[in-house]
Amino acid sequence: MQFADKMQKLRKERGMSQENLAEIIGVSRQSVSKWESGQSYPEMDKMIALSELFNVSIDELVKDTSGSTGSAQNIHNSYVINVGSQFHYEYKSKRTLLGVPLVHVNVGRGIYVAKGIIAIGNISIGVVSLGVLSLGLISLGALAIGLLMALGGLAIGTISLGGLALGIFAVGGLAIGMFSIGGCAIASHIAIGGYATGHIAIGESATGAQTLIMQHNEFNSINGDQVRSLINQEYPNLWKALVDGIVSMFNSTSWNP
Structure with a gap:
């Protein structure tokens, strides 16, 4: 060659x-x-x-x-290079799963892609991934896309937590999903937040088929049994553990999204 x-x-x-x-x-x-x-x-x-x-x-x-x-x-080895003001570090584990390194770290000033079961890089793709742009089963990053869970400034996943969260279960400043909790919560099923829009909407300002209004954005201003009764009425087959989790927020002394 x-x-x-x-x-x-x-x-x-x-x-x-x-x-x-x-x-x-x-x-x-x-x-x-x-x-x-x-x-x-x-x-x-x-x-x-x-x-x-x-x-x-x-x-x-x-x-x-x-x-x-x-x-x-040689690419399985780690190296550090510092040329002028540039820094770059990469490590690939020798152990692999289906041809994919168990661990791949690829970070530095510039655009570096990490691909591994555990991936850490400016851009990371893996089962567990951490990076500015992160894609995986569980992802953490400024922009995080996770099949199971995503945490980031912008989080997209089954369970997502972020400034802007999109998912089936979404928690964030702006949360959009089937079940959403946030400063502004938009949901197809249950929305809980300062401003809530959903079939069941619970918030200081609430819009939906069924609404409960919080006073001064305090969750303990609403009775937990009332929340349970409303959920069971609208979604009688909803997973009990999820219902219990939602109701527990209103039984606590205080909670703010």
Whole structure:
């Protein structure tokens, strides 16, 4: 494999664009493009930086090889690179599940993608994921999308908690779902909050087929038995544990969304 092909392969394995690589190494994107097209080679200081970044020797980078798997194996190692003001850290566990690393950490200044059972990165994709943009079964991030649970500024999931929460069960400043609790709660079934809109709406300001008005946004101003009776009337087959959870909020001394 030629140097140009290795460069492109290693960069893509890290989930980096040519712009990301250029910024870390301290060159222009055009320089990276020329390296990957075989039009030119990096100077020695840049070659050293590339070697440290990809955690391979300079010999492995420049020697023409065919069928070698050495570079692919090296991506399981961790590395830290600090070039100028840039910081980048990556770790991939050697253990995998269905070909996916159990742990993949890929963080730094720029756009770095982590893919693993447990994924931590600027962009993370995994069963449990943590990142600015996070996608997984359980996700935590500024933008979190979780199949089961999502926590973030913007959270989308079966159970979602965030500034803006979208889900079957949503809790947030603005909560939208089947069951929503928040400063502003919008729900198809039960909405609870300062401003509540739903089939059953409970709030200081409530709009719905069935409404209960809280006084001064205090939950203890409404009797829990009254809430239970209303839910059982409208949704007699609703999961009892969920009903008990909702009713418990009104039986407490105080609760504010």
